[in-house]
Amino acid sequence: MPELPEVETIVRALREGGRGGEAVPGHRIEGVDVSWPRSVAEPSVEVLTRQVVGQRIETVTRRGKFVVLPLDTQALLIHLRMSGDLRVETTGERKLPHDRIRFFLSGGLSLVFNDPRKFGRVWLVEDWQKFLAGLGPEPLDEKFTADELAQRLGMTRRRIKPLLLDQTFLAGLGNIYTDEALHLAGIHPLAPAWKLSAEQVVHLWRAIRSVLMEGIRRNGASIDWVYRGGEFQHHFRVYQRAGMPCSVCGSAIQRMVVGQRGTYFCPVCQPPWEE
Numbered sequence: 001m002p003e004l005p006e007v008e009t010i011v012r013a014l015r016e017g018g019r020g021g022e023a024v025p026g027h028r029i030e031g032v033d034v035s036w037p038r039s040v041a042e043p044s045v046e047v048l049t050r051q052v053v054g055q056r057i058e059t060v061t062r063r064g065k066f067v068v069l070p071l072d073t074q075a076l077l078i079h080l081r082m083s084g085d086l087r088v089e090t091t092g093e094r095k096l097p098h099d100r101i102r103f104f105l106s107g108g109l110s111l112v113f114n115d116p117r118k119f120g121r122v123w124l125v126e127d128w129q130k131f132l133a134g135l136g137p138e139p140l141d142e143k144f145t146a147d148e149l150a151q152r153l154g155m156t157r158r159r160i161k162p163l164l165l166d167q168t169f170l171a172g173l174g175n176i177y178t179d180e181a182l183h184l185a186g187i188h189p190l191a192p193a194w195k196l197s198a199e200q201v202v203h204l205w206r207a208i209r210s211v212l213m214e215g216i217r218r219n220g221a222s223i224d225w226v227y228r229g230g231e232f233q234h235h236f237r238v239y240q241r242a243g244m245p246c247s248v249c250g251s252a253i254q255r256m257v258v259g260q261r262g263t264y265f266c267p268v269c270q271p272p273w274e275e
Contacts, residue, residue: 004172007216021088031104054109064171084120146205161189
């Protein structure tokens with residue numbers, strides 16, 4: 001599933017131009033073709049198609065794992081889920097397999113939502129900030145400090161990995177970057193979040209920011225979804241490296257299941273929590 005760095009990479013390409021396509025801000029939506037109606041979460045396909053036509057894309061931004069396109073009076077929200085991707089191309093180019101929605105833009109461009117596994121969704125909303133108000137803070141926001149992380153950790157009785165995956169606790173982290181951050185911080189995935197020391201919290205805060213910024217710098221990770229532009233997968237410390245040596249201590253990376261999610265960790269650098 002695309003996580004914060006992958007979504008941020010796509011957002012920057014749409015906003016500034018990149019990945020072989022032009023920037024979309026300033027273009028008006030002239031038409032919509034929906035080939036998989038279930039890709040539209042709300043409103044109905046008919047209402048979305050009618051209401052977006054004529055609206056101008058003001059910019060492209062991100063909130064958590066959501067791609068946000070503010071329009072003149074509304075906003076398009078796109079969640080890529082497991083395999084979604086967005087590309088900009090010249091209208092009339094050959095349709096690719098798994099193209100689900102095509103927004104025809106002024107200037108002869110098209111913004112295309114491609115989603116092989118069909119889990120991605122698109123919303124047209126009146127107030128996108130209100131719609132996404134339930135998401136946790138952005139981990140790369142300057143306002144998100146180690147002190148705030150400590151405060152939020154102290155309000156829960158959950159294990160650290162499932163907590164970090166909860167988008168209402170912190171927006172944007174997924175399986176990859178959670179495992180990478182916990183390894184960098186030296187914290188076991190099943191450590192009780194509320195019992196972390198002040199020093200561990202600071203290490204975790206720094207580790208989260210570090211792995212996310214590295215992921216963005218490397219254009220994300222390309223693993224099992226359609227986007228293949230990233231290279232962070234070549235620099236994983238633990239993720240999908242079961243049985244391979246830890247880059248820090250040389251011990252074999254182990255795999256276990258935490259909250260139904262495959263989880264990778266070093267048993268030496270991330271020792272089990274002693275209750």
